[in-house]
Amino acid sequence: AQSVTQLGSHVSVSEGALVLLRCNYSSSVPPYLFWYVQYPNQGLQLLLKYTSAATLVKGINGFEAEFKKSETSFHLTKPSAHMSDAAEYFCAVSPTGGGNKLTFGTGTQLKVEL
């Protein structure tokens, strides 16, 4: 069974600072990997996804993530945090050939301070 682990349920950064949200996956074969963002009282929105093409994936709102097979990681980064980035971020995994069945991590709440 595949799974993802998000280290740090809460991350706090200053506005303008680097954002780094960690995600490690567990899978016998490289899966598909996703980052979703959830703003308060809203549904989830896709930030970016890795589908076995380029290992460095660029997403919306200046976010990017790098797939590292040797580290089984898919960490999300943004060079400069903005107040509007404050939200819950979910890493998710889907098995190749698995019918787009997403398994989500437990989420990381990002707080951006002035």
Next chain:
Amino acid sequence: DTAVSQTPKYLVTQMGNDKSIKCEQNLGHDTMYWYKQDSKKFLKIMFSYNNKELIINETVPNRFSPKSPDKAHLNLHINSLELGDSAVYFCASSQGMETETQYFGPGTRLLVL
């Protein structure tokens, strides 16, 4: 122009009641999903339908019954509601079943008293 819509947005009901949540998507997608998000924000897939056919059915109590009258709609009916059913239920849709992006609705907040 809401892509994935759910009704109702809030649902407060008593234990033992039966309730339904409706989901509609206007994206022309052929695959729809139901997810449950608990109080700790943990998200878990419940069901998935492709072209009105059930393809994913996780270990969900059979009190939960999804129904897909057509490709654009996926409803969730819950019988004999229990306290533990209190959660936010999200509908989602995608075009295809592999790596395609899933688009989520705004959620239905269910509170069982």
